[in-house]
Amino acid sequence: MIIKPTESELEILNILWSKGPSTVREVHEVLEQNKEAGYTTTLKLMQIMHDKTLLTRDASSKSHVYTANVSQQKTQGQYIKRMIDNVFNGSASQLVIQALGNHKTNKKELDEIKKYLAEMEKKTK
Amino acid sequence: MIIKPTESELEILNILWSKGPSTVREVHEVLEQNKEAGYTTTLKLMQIMHDKTLLTRDASSKSHVYTANVSQQKTQGQYIKRMIDNVFNGSASQLVIQALGNHKTNKKELDEIKKYLAEMEKKTK
DNA sequence: TTGTATTTACGAAAATATTCGTAGGTTTGC
DNA sequence: GCAAACCTACGAATATTTTCGTAAATACAA
Numbered sequence: 001m002i003i004k005p006t007e008s009e010l011e012i013l014n015i016l017w018s019k020g021p022s023t024v025r026e027v028h029e030v031l032e033q034n035k036e037a038g039y040t041t042t043l044k045l046m047q048i049m050h051d052k053t054l055l056t057r058d059a060s061s062k063s064h065v066y067t068a069n070v071s072q073q074k075t076q077g078q079y080i081k082r083m084i085d086n087v088f089n090g091s092a093s094q095l096v097i098q099a100l101g102n103h104k105t106n107k108k109e110l111d112e113i114k115k116y117l118a119e120m121e122k123k124t125k
Numbered sequence: 126m127i128i129k130p131t132e133s134e135l136e137i138l139n140i141l142w143s144k145g146p147s148t149v150r151e152v153h154e155v156l157e158q159n160k161e162a163g164y165t166t167t168l169k170l171m172q173i174m175h176d177k178t179l180l181t182r183d184a185s186s187k188s189h190v191y192t193a194n195v196s197q198q199k200t201q202g203q204y205i206k207r208m209i210d211n212v213f214n215g216s217a218s219q220l221v222i223q224a225l226g227n228h229k230t231n232k233k234e235l236d237e238i239k240k241y242l243a244e245m246e247k248k249t250k
Numbered sequence: 251t252t253g254t255a256t257t258t259a260c261g262a263a264a265a266t267a268t269t270c271g272t273a274g275g276t277t278t279g280c
Numbered sequence: 281g282c283a284a285a286c287c288t289a290c291g292a293a294t295a296t297t298t299t300c301g302t303a304a305a306t307a308c309a310a
Contacts, residue, residue, distance in 0.1 A: 006296085007211065008297075014212070023257095024257085024258090025256085025257085037298095037299080038299065038300055038301090041298070041299050043257085043258070044259090044298085044300080045297095045299095048297095059258095062306060062307065063256085063257065063258095064257085073223070075212070076212055076219075076223050080220070080224050083205075084224070086132065087135060087139070087201055088201065091234070092225065092230050093230065093234035093237045095224055096224055096225065098198070098205055099224075100217065100221065100241065101202075102205060109216070109218035110218070110242065110245065112222070113221050114242065117225070117238070133267075133268070150287085162269080165269080165288095168289090169268085169269075169289090187275095187276060187277065188287065189287090
Protein backbone atom coordinates (compact mmCIF):
# COMPACT_ATOMS: atom_id res chain seq x y z
CA MET A 1 0.00 0.00 0.00
CA ILE A 2 1.31 3.37 -0.99
CA ILE A 3 1.30 5.95 1.75
CA LYS A 4 1.09 9.45 0.47
CA PRO A 5 0.04 11.89 3.13
CA THR A 6 -0.30 15.48 2.10
CA GLU A 7 1.93 18.09 3.72
CA SER A 8 -0.63 18.99 6.34
CA GLU A 9 -1.19 15.37 7.11
CA LEU A 10 2.49 14.89 7.48
CA GLU A 11 2.69 17.61 10.07
CA ILE A 12 0.06 15.84 12.09
CA LEU A 13 1.70 12.46 11.71
CA ASN A 14 4.94 13.93 12.95
CA ILE A 15 3.29 15.19 16.08
CA LEU A 16 1.66 11.84 16.72
CA TRP A 17 4.90 9.99 16.09
CA SER A 18 6.75 12.08 18.60
CA LYS A 19 4.05 12.57 21.23
CA GLY A 20 2.23 9.29 20.87
CA PRO A 21 -1.57 8.96 20.91
CA SER A 22 -3.17 12.37 21.31
CA THR A 23 -6.43 14.23 21.14
CA VAL A 24 -7.23 16.77 18.48
CA ARG A 25 -6.78 19.49 21.05
CA GLU A 26 -3.27 18.34 21.90
CA VAL A 27 -2.25 18.08 18.29
CA HIS A 28 -3.76 21.42 17.56
CA GLU A 29 -1.82 23.11 20.30
CA VAL A 30 1.45 21.91 18.85
CA LEU A 31 0.46 22.95 15.36
CA GLU A 32 -0.45 26.41 16.58
CA GLN A 33 3.10 27.00 17.69
CA ASN A 34 4.20 27.10 14.10
CA LYS A 35 1.25 28.44 12.21
CA GLU A 36 -2.15 29.96 12.52
CA ALA A 37 -4.98 27.49 12.18
CA GLY A 38 -8.51 27.05 13.39
CA TYR A 39 -9.37 24.21 15.69
CA THR A 40 -11.95 22.74 13.36
CA THR A 41 -9.40 22.73 10.59
CA THR A 42 -7.21 20.41 12.58
CA LEU A 43 -10.22 18.36 13.57
CA LYS A 44 -11.37 17.96 10.00
CA LEU A 45 -7.92 16.99 8.84
CA MET A 46 -7.64 14.31 11.45
CA GLN A 47 -11.11 13.02 10.60
CA ILE A 48 -10.11 12.77 6.98
CA MET A 49 -6.93 10.99 7.97
CA HIS A 50 -9.06 8.60 9.97
CA ASP A 51 -11.25 7.96 6.94
CA LYS A 52 -8.12 7.22 4.94
CA THR A 53 -6.97 4.95 7.75
CA LEU A 54 -3.84 6.97 8.27
CA LEU A 55 -4.98 7.26 11.88
CA THR A 56 -6.91 5.03 14.22
CA ARG A 57 -8.91 6.43 17.07
CA ASP A 58 -10.33 5.51 20.40
CA ALA A 59 -13.73 7.13 20.73
CA SER A 60 -14.53 5.75 24.14
CA SER A 61 -14.06 9.06 25.92
CA LYS A 62 -15.53 12.30 24.75
CA SER A 63 -12.30 13.57 23.32
CA HIS A 64 -11.26 10.96 20.84
CA VAL A 65 -7.69 9.81 21.05
CA TYR A 66 -5.91 9.40 17.73
CA THR A 67 -2.94 7.22 16.93
CA ALA A 68 -0.79 7.13 13.82
CA ASN A 69 -1.60 4.04 11.81
CA VAL A 70 1.39 4.20 9.51
CA SER A 71 4.92 3.78 10.74
CA GLN A 72 7.32 6.64 10.66
CA GLN A 73 9.94 4.44 9.13
CA LYS A 74 7.79 3.22 6.29
CA THR A 75 6.51 6.69 5.51
CA GLN A 76 10.02 8.08 5.55
CA GLY A 77 11.16 5.29 3.27
CA GLN A 78 8.47 6.02 0.72
CA TYR A 79 9.20 9.73 0.78
CA ILE A 80 12.84 9.12 0.19
CA LYS A 81 12.15 6.77 -2.61
CA ARG A 82 9.87 9.27 -4.28
CA MET A 83 12.40 11.98 -3.81
CA ILE A 84 15.30 9.96 -5.14
CA ASP A 85 13.25 9.08 -8.20
CA ASN A 86 11.75 12.50 -8.83
CA VAL A 87 14.40 14.92 -7.76
CA PHE A 88 17.67 13.01 -7.72
CA ASN A 89 17.53 11.00 -10.91
CA GLY A 90 17.58 7.76 -8.99
CA SER A 91 20.88 8.43 -7.29
CA ALA A 92 20.80 7.86 -3.56
CA SER A 93 24.35 9.04 -3.09
CA GLN A 94 23.53 12.34 -4.71
CA LEU A 95 20.79 12.78 -2.15
CA VAL A 96 23.03 11.81 0.71
CA ILE A 97 25.75 14.19 -0.29
CA GLN A 98 23.30 17.04 -0.76
CA ALA A 99 21.81 16.30 2.62
CA LEU A 100 25.16 16.34 4.32
CA GLY A 101 26.31 19.39 2.47
CA ASN A 102 23.35 21.67 2.96
CA HIS A 103 22.50 20.74 6.43
CA LYS A 104 24.81 21.46 9.29
CA THR A 105 25.59 18.02 10.54
CA ASN A 106 27.19 17.66 13.92
CA LYS A 107 29.81 15.16 14.97
CA LYS A 108 27.38 12.83 16.63
CA GLU A 109 25.34 12.56 13.48
CA LEU A 110 28.42 11.99 11.38
CA ASP A 111 29.49 9.20 13.68
CA GLU A 112 26.14 7.53 13.36
CA ILE A 113 26.42 7.62 9.64
CA LYS A 114 29.93 6.23 9.62
CA LYS A 115 28.91 3.48 11.94
CA TYR A 116 26.07 2.64 9.64
CA LEU A 117 28.32 2.62 6.61
CA ALA A 118 30.75 0.32 8.37
CA GLU A 119 27.96 -2.12 9.06
CA MET A 120 26.87 -2.06 5.46
CA GLU A 121 30.42 -2.88 4.42
CA LYS A 122 30.49 -5.87 6.65
CA LYS A 123 27.29 -7.26 5.25
CA THR A 124 28.44 -6.77 1.70
CA LYS A 125 31.47 -8.95 2.20
CA MET B 126 13.48 32.97 -2.92
CA ILE B 127 11.69 29.80 -2.07
CA ILE B 128 11.37 27.32 -4.88
CA LYS B 129 8.45 25.04 -4.51
CA PRO B 130 7.53 23.34 -7.74
CA THR B 131 4.60 20.96 -7.68
CA GLU B 132 5.13 17.31 -8.54
CA SER B 133 4.20 17.79 -12.16
CA GLU B 134 6.46 20.77 -12.42
CA LEU B 135 9.26 18.77 -10.94
CA GLU B 136 8.91 16.12 -13.60
CA ILE B 137 9.33 18.77 -16.22
CA LEU B 138 12.28 20.39 -14.50
CA ASN B 139 13.99 17.05 -14.34
CA ILE B 140 13.63 16.57 -18.05
CA LEU B 141 15.01 20.03 -18.74
CA TRP B 142 17.89 19.54 -16.35
CA SER B 143 18.94 16.36 -18.03
CA LYS B 144 18.20 17.22 -21.67
CA GLY B 145 18.90 20.92 -21.57
CA PRO B 146 16.73 23.53 -23.32
CA SER B 147 13.82 21.85 -25.06
CA THR B 148 10.54 22.47 -26.78
CA VAL B 149 7.21 21.49 -25.32
CA ARG B 150 7.03 18.67 -27.82
CA GLU B 151 10.36 17.24 -26.71
CA VAL B 152 9.43 17.44 -23.06
CA HIS B 153 6.06 15.94 -23.78
CA GLU B 154 7.53 12.97 -25.53
CA VAL B 155 9.65 12.11 -22.54
CA LEU B 156 6.71 12.53 -20.19
CA GLU B 157 4.59 10.25 -22.30
CA GLN B 158 6.98 7.39 -21.72
CA ASN B 159 5.91 7.27 -18.12
CA LYS B 160 2.34 8.40 -18.14
CA GLU B 161 -0.60 9.30 -20.25
CA ALA B 162 -1.02 13.01 -20.81
CA GLY B 163 -2.40 15.31 -23.43
CA TYR B 164 -0.06 17.61 -25.29
CA THR B 165 -1.89 20.75 -24.25
CA THR B 166 -1.61 19.66 -20.65
CA THR B 167 2.14 19.71 -20.89
CA LEU B 168 2.01 22.97 -22.78
CA LYS B 169 -0.17 24.61 -20.18
CA LEU B 170 2.04 23.43 -17.37
CA MET B 171 5.12 24.85 -19.01
CA GLN B 172 3.34 28.13 -19.64
CA ILE B 173 2.40 28.32 -15.98
CA MET B 174 5.97 27.55 -15.03
CA HIS B 175 7.06 30.32 -17.32
CA ASP B 176 4.65 32.72 -15.60
CA LYS B 177 6.12 31.66 -12.26
CA THR B 178 9.58 32.20 -13.73
CA LEU B 179 10.54 28.61 -13.10
CA LEU B 180 11.36 28.50 -16.81
CA THR B 181 12.64 30.98 -19.31
CA ARG B 182 11.87 30.68 -22.99
CA ASP B 183 13.10 31.67 -26.35
CA ALA B 184 10.12 32.49 -28.54
CA SER B 185 12.05 33.46 -31.61
CA SER B 186 11.19 30.33 -33.52
CA LYS B 187 7.73 28.94 -33.82
CA SER B 188 8.30 26.22 -31.28
CA HIS B 189 9.39 28.01 -28.17
CA VAL B 190 12.44 26.63 -26.46
CA TYR B 191 12.23 26.41 -22.70
CA THR B 192 15.08 26.38 -20.20
CA ALA B 193 15.00 25.66 -16.49
CA ASN B 194 15.45 28.86 -14.58
CA VAL B 195 16.16 27.26 -11.21
CA SER B 196 19.20 25.16 -10.55
CA GLN B 197 18.91 21.51 -9.88
CA GLN B 198 21.20 21.82 -6.93
CA LYS B 199 19.26 24.57 -5.25
CA THR B 200 15.95 22.86 -5.83
CA GLN B 201 17.31 19.62 -4.46
CA GLY B 202 18.66 21.44 -1.44
CA GLN B 203 15.32 22.99 -0.65
CA TYR B 204 13.52 19.71 -1.03
CA ILE B 205 15.90 18.04 1.31
CA LYS B 206 15.57 20.77 3.83
CA ARG B 207 11.82 20.56 3.74
CA MET B 208 11.94 16.83 4.03
CA ILE B 209 14.37 16.85 6.92
CA ASP B 210 12.17 19.33 8.73
CA ASN B 211 8.82 17.75 7.97
CA VAL B 212 9.51 14.07 7.87
CA PHE B 213 12.75 13.51 9.71
CA ASN B 214 12.38 15.73 12.75
CA GLY B 215 15.33 17.83 11.69
CA SER B 216 17.79 14.95 11.69
CA ALA B 217 19.88 14.76 8.55
CA SER B 218 21.58 11.58 9.63
CA GLN B 219 18.24 9.87 10.03
CA LEU B 220 17.49 10.76 6.45
CA VAL B 221 20.84 9.58 5.22
CA ILE B 222 20.55 6.26 6.97
CA GLN B 223 17.05 5.69 5.68
CA ALA B 224 18.19 6.56 2.19
CA LEU B 225 21.05 4.11 2.33
CA GLY B 226 18.95 1.42 3.91
CA ASN B 227 15.94 1.44 1.66
CA HIS B 228 17.65 2.06 -1.58
CA LYS B 229 20.00 -0.45 -3.08
CA THR B 230 23.24 1.42 -3.10
CA ASN B 231 26.07 0.06 -5.16
CA LYS B 232 29.74 0.12 -4.34
CA LYS B 233 30.52 3.11 -6.48
CA GLU B 234 27.90 5.17 -4.73
CA LEU B 235 29.13 4.06 -1.34
CA ASP B 236 32.64 5.08 -2.26
CA GLU B 237 31.49 8.50 -3.28
CA ILE B 238 29.79 8.96 0.03
CA LYS B 239 32.82 7.80 1.99
CA LYS B 240 35.03 10.09 0.04
CA TYR B 241 32.72 12.94 0.79
CA LEU B 242 32.62 12.11 4.47
CA ALA B 243 36.39 12.00 4.59
CA GLU B 244 36.57 15.47 3.12
CA MET B 245 34.12 16.76 5.65
CA GLU B 246 36.28 15.35 8.40
CA LYS B 247 39.30 17.14 7.11
CA LYS B 248 37.53 20.47 7.06
CA THR B 249 36.20 20.04 10.56
CA LYS B 250 39.68 19.69 11.97
C1' DT C 251 -31.05 21.96 36.69
C1' DT C 252 -29.14 25.27 33.78
C1' DG C 253 -25.88 27.50 31.25
C1' DT C 254 -21.03 27.55 29.71
C1' DA C 255 -17.33 25.33 27.53
C1' DT C 256 -15.74 21.72 24.74
C1' DT C 257 -16.26 18.33 21.48
C1' DT C 258 -17.66 15.93 17.10
C1' DA C 259 -19.88 15.79 12.53
C1' DC C 260 -20.52 17.70 8.37
C1' DG C 261 -21.31 20.65 4.45
C1' DA C 262 -19.43 23.85 1.81
C1' DA C 263 -16.37 27.68 0.51
C1' DA C 264 -11.68 28.84 -0.88
C1' DA C 265 -7.33 27.82 -2.59
C1' DT C 266 -4.42 25.11 -5.41
C1' DA C 267 -3.19 21.83 -8.95
C1' DT C 268 -4.21 19.25 -13.10
C1' DT C 269 -6.39 18.32 -17.39
C1' DC C 270 -8.31 19.32 -21.71
C1' DG C 271 -11.01 21.44 -25.62
C1' DT C 272 -11.17 24.96 -28.88
C1' DA C 273 -9.79 28.87 -31.53
C1' DG C 274 -6.55 31.08 -34.16
C1' DG C 275 -1.91 31.61 -36.07
C1' DT C 276 2.33 29.61 -38.48
C1' DT C 277 4.83 26.36 -41.15
C1' DT C 278 5.44 22.88 -44.57
C1' DG C 279 4.84 20.12 -48.52
C1' DC C 280 2.47 19.41 -52.61
C1' DG D 281 -2.29 28.75 -53.17
C1' DC D 282 -4.13 25.40 -50.19
C1' DA D 283 -4.66 21.81 -47.04
C1' DA D 284 -2.69 19.20 -43.40
C1' DA D 285 0.10 19.30 -39.47
C1' DC D 286 1.68 21.67 -35.72
C1' DC D 287 2.01 25.39 -32.50
C1' DT D 288 0.44 28.81 -28.89
C1' DA D 289 -2.99 31.06 -25.98
C1' DC D 290 -6.53 30.72 -23.04
C1' DG D 291 -10.75 29.68 -20.67
C1' DA D 292 -12.85 26.46 -18.18
C1' DA D 293 -13.90 21.89 -16.15
C1' DT D 294 -12.03 18.55 -12.62
C1' DA D 295 -9.72 17.07 -8.93
C1' DT D 296 -7.44 17.72 -4.72
C1' DT D 297 -6.24 20.05 -0.54
C1' DT D 298 -7.15 23.28 3.05
C1' DT D 299 -10.01 26.11 5.73
C1' DC D 300 -13.92 27.29 8.41
C1' DG D 301 -18.81 28.04 10.08
C1' DT D 302 -22.65 25.97 12.20
C1' DA D 303 -25.36 22.59 14.54
C1' DA D 304 -25.91 18.99 17.72
C1' DA D 305 -24.08 16.20 21.50
C1' DT D 306 -21.62 15.80 25.81
C1' DA D 307 -19.41 17.15 30.07
C1' DC D 308 -18.93 19.96 33.86
C1' DA D 309 -19.48 23.51 37.22
C1' DA D 310 -22.34 26.56 39.79
